[in-house]
Amino acid sequence: MPVIAFLLAVFVVTVEQLSQWRYGPMGIVALTLLAIGIRSRNHTCSAIGAVALALLVTRPAL
Incomplete structure (x- = not known):
């Protein structure tokens, strides 16, 4: 069990x-909102985090 927890912490x-x-x-803010929303089962928070990440990923390169 401690090995799994350690690997999960390293991944995060x-x-x-x-x-x-x-x-x-x-x-980081978007990822945190998404994680908090999923953990607390708050659809609004997770949706805001997911949309923010999607916007960051799809923005045009400068």
Whole structure:
């Protein structure tokens, strides 16, 4: 069980770092909103997070 928890923690930190590097602070905010919305089963919060991530991913390159 501790190995699974450790691997999950490493995965979460990696995703957060990649999101921070690629999409900046707004990516972390959107990812956090999505995660909180899924955990608390709040559809509004998860929808806002998902839309924000979708907008960040599909924005044109500058």
